Amino acid sequence: EAGVAQSPRYKIIEKRQSVAFWCNPISGHATLYWYQQILGQGPKLLIQFQNNGVVDDSQLPKDRFSAERLKGVDSTLKIQPAKLEDSAVYLCASSLDGSGVFSYEQYFGPGTRLTVT
Amino acid sequence: AQSVSQHNHHVILSEAASLELGCNYSYGGTVNLFWYVQYPGQHLQLLLKYFSGDPLVKGIKGFEAEFIKSKFSFNLRKPSVQWSDTAEYFCAVLSNSGYALNFGKGTSLLVTP
Numbered sequence: 748e749a750g751v752a753q754s755p756r757y758k759i760i761e762k763r764q765s766v767a768f769w770c771n772p773i774s775g776h777a778t779l780y781w782y783q784q785i786l787g788q789g790p791k792l793l794i795q796f797q798n799n800g801v802v803d804d805s806q807l808p809k810d811r812f813s814a815e816r817l818k819g820v821d822s823t824l825k826i827q828p829a830k831l832e833d834s835a836v837y838l839c840a841s842s843l844d845g846s847g848v849f850s851y852e853q854y855f856g857p858g859t860r861l862t863v864t
Numbered sequence: 865a866q867s868v869s870q871h872n873h874h875v876i877l878s879e880a881a882s883l884e885l886g887c888n889y890s891y892g893g894t895v896n897l898f899w900y901v902q903y904p905g906q907h908l909q910l911l912l913k914y915f916s917g918d919p920l921v922k923g924i925k926g927f928e929a930e931f932i933k934s935k936f937s938f939n940l941r942k943p944s945v946q947w948s949d950t951a952e953y954f955c956a957v958l959s960n961s962g963y964a965l966n967f968g969k970g971t972s973l974l975v976t977p
Contacts (some may be wrong), residue, residue: 750907751907762924778963779967780964787969787970788970789954789956789967789968789969789970790908790954790965790967791967792959792965792966794962795963798975803961804962815956834897838907838908842963851896851958852913852962853910853965855907855908855909856907857906857907860908863876
């Protein structure tokens with residue numbers, strides 16, 4: 748079974764530039780999550796999709812971050828404009844169906860390491 | 865919101881030593897708890913999970929965790945660590961609003977030969 752794919756793996760940009768990350772979840776997984784992991788901390792949820800609808804985006808800084816999941820499969824996360832404090836690893840995860848306790852198990856991708864200079 | 869806290873941020877052990885990593889959760893109701901591991905250069909992987917039932921949960925690679933409701937704890941244990949257990953360990957709780965995970969800050973474990 749193929750895992751969660753993410754690209755790029757690394758990205759270096761200057762502040763005020765824009766950047767986009769892509770995620771392809773495990774086939775058949777209805778729920779997709781984007782997490783931000785700052786160095787020395789645990790991952791923090793940015794946004795959760797159920798199919799192509801947003802379930803939770805309460806911690807997404809909407810003035811600069813946006814995300815979409817067209818057609819309920821792959822997803823992109825964008826930052827525009829980037830700030831120094833956005834330097835982090837951006838993790839994508841997917842689960843079969845987040846609506847049932849036993850189908851919530853999340854599978855994580857390798858992440859995209861973003862450095863903002 | 866449900867949250868977890870991990871007390872040990874950096875742990876160094878010799879091979880064959882016993883391991884216990886602490887995790888405390890904040891919510892007094894029904895909780896679903898997890899331990900994830902991130903080996904160097906690899907993605908997060910699930911070690912074990914607790915939903916209900918037997919409070920002693922066994923996971924992969926010889927790890928286990930005990931859910932103690934009276935102490936709000938879900939500590940991770942392994943009787944004898946190996947060099948290959950060197951990794952970052954994260955405790956997490958399933959949020960009750962959407963099934964996302966709330967992670968602790970993680971514990972970095974270094975096992976020396």
